[in-house]
Amino acid sequence: MSDAAPRRRRDPETRRRVIVTAAAELIVETGVGALTHRSIAARAGVPLGATTQYFATLDELRGEALRHLAAEIDARVEGIRATLAVRGTTPAVLTDLILQGLADARALEADRAVVTAAVNDPQLRELARRWSEQMAGFLVADHGRDRATAAAIFIDGVLWHSRIDDAPLSASLIESALAGILGDSIRPPSESE
Amino acid sequence: MSDAAPRRRRDPETRRRVIVTAAAELIVETGVGALTHRSIAARAGVPLGATTQYFATLDELRGEALRHLAAEIDARVEGIRATLAVRGTTPAVLTDLILQGLADARALEADRAVVTAAVNDPQLRELARRWSEQMAGFLVADHGRDRATAAAIFIDGVLWHSRIDDAPLSASLIESALAGILGDSIRPPSESE
Amino acid sequence: MSDAAPRRRRDPETRRRVIVTAAAELIVETGVGALTHRSIAARAGVPLGATTQYFATLDELRGEALRHLAAEIDARVEGIRATLAVRGTTPAVLTDLILQGLADARALEADRAVVTAAVNDPQLRELARRWSEQMAGFLVADHGRDRATAAAIFIDGVLWHSRIDDAPLSASLIESALAGILGDSIRPPSESE
Amino acid sequence: MSDAAPRRRRDPETRRRVIVTAAAELIVETGVGALTHRSIAARAGVPLGATTQYFATLDELRGEALRHLAAEIDARVEGIRATLAVRGTTPAVLTDLILQGLADARALEADRAVVTAAVNDPQLRELARRWSEQMAGFLVADHGRDRATAAAIFIDGVLWHSRIDDAPLSASLIESALAGILGDSIRPPSESE
DNA sequence: TATGAATGAGTCTTCATTCAT
């Protein structure tokens, strides 16, 4: 029944990660603007001082958290890339992947959080652009620059829609739109390999 | 005593409006998170006390400001509706309107600011949805629900793109994509009227 | 027996003065380095917030307090000037004034506090120089630049001595030294007015 | 296991000295108020823990550093004593030594730093007095108590002047003043030795 | 009613000191 909180084990690596993760969660849930040392410490279950021990300023910690989110997103994007390489970049495949992505609420929120944060912070623009640019990059070989970009923009719109709107979009709506955007550049995936 | 002195802003209505407008500007410029009584008073050119006189809490004032932005957006949407009624809902007309909208940086920023704020505040969702829903509404008669929704989503994506990305999109990219999305539902505007 | 501290009367003028005075006292007693908002508030008997209400930064408040001390010093220097004008700048008169000054512990401490603060803050140098320069200025007409400066420097040394050393200096020691420094430039005060 | 590895600073004595020296430097450069464990460790090139290993509190370390500065001063004072013993205590010799002292900015700053620190810490008074008292002691045999004290006070004033004022004092000003203070007690140095 | 002074809660940040390793 001793109420003196025992000093924690020394494991800087883990602690850093716990703090960054907590900050990332809070950004997703409440936005970058609401981030405070206190809220992070509470969420991470560490004393206030720990949040300033590893990061010189809140700005730095915020940056780490956003990069953490970006890394999460990158990992998913890499999965998408791999799938597209195997199954082809047809509207059906893309729609499938989008619906999968929408089903992962956490992933969706992380992605939109980064973009949202970028609206009022030019330094984050590059981070925010990445997802969309990579998606366009995956499509450009098969569909050309303009169609690829337009498709990526449409997909971005879909993600936003699902973040703001409660009614989910139907697969056929998404697939038809993509088919229209990609037009006659659509070809079945190559048989080889 | 001289009645030449212009009636000192005795009009509470006007003052309220001045304050709300100032708050709306600040939200657009710096985000909802940076809003303070002091910054609003300074921007509006009114004493600090005036900002608490007319609005019980900062939250309330923030809400009014966001509603003000929404009303601004509605006014522009109404203009779009009128134009579409006259010129038809073809990709060319839509592209024209989108490019016009992108050229109005202030309008664009206002719109994205409301959506951004809505990401972390469910109460604002309805406000944020409005623009997209109305746009879809204008297209539904000519193109059907799904195509209209898809087009509105694409347009939303275009607006986001221009907010995050520096390189502007070409008219042909936008028009081609819209043409693909709206597909064979596209018809020339009616001759009548 | 109500323990709710009643909100104070509104008298900004007085409050500012109370705060600056408290800060000046603390500088004299504990040095500029030990100055904190909290210590000032406690000394002044005002809530913490009051110390930040009137001064944008602690630096600004510190500056005001030092200027307050400088003004105190200036007032005394003006008294010295007036006395020297009437009674002449002889060693005897100077010694008399010095001993008077030394008797006023508070004045002495204020003076040395300003100089001490200037040691590590170049911005205060000018403030710290003033006393010595004015003293030299009073003597220059009668004794020439070098002797006047040397006398002022000696007096400065006397003030420091009395601040650090417990044993007081005798009047004869001071007077003899001044007589030596001023040398044959010493003349009795003019008879006229 | 090669014994070529230079014996890792295993010498606690040396480490203590390194830390104290670093602290002393910092006091001279930035004042006692700005002293922190971290700044000392950084300056000394030792780990943070070393600064708390050898000194129970920062206060203790600060005291050691000030005593270190006092010892430095003593060493220079001893040099002055030796010179005065050889060359005599004439104004010319004293002026020479003063100008030499003023040229050694580091020495000057160390000296004033100790005095400055003593202003707000009575425990340091004795340390701060030492320089002046020793200087007077060197002169007392040749010039008597009062003149010696007065000369020491004047020299102290000169040191302060150079710390606060940008314009340096001329040798003739200093020498004349000393000549006046020491008066007819001045004698050429003894032939002996 | 209109104003801005008053207050304290809450923010970021720095550091002395403790103590696990």
Add this chain to the structure above:
DNA sequence: GATGAATGAAGACTCATTCAT
């Protein structure tokens, strides 16, 4: 013994909100 991670007590500063005037 030596190191640096851990902790919390301050410190500067900002502001929503209250309320005297």
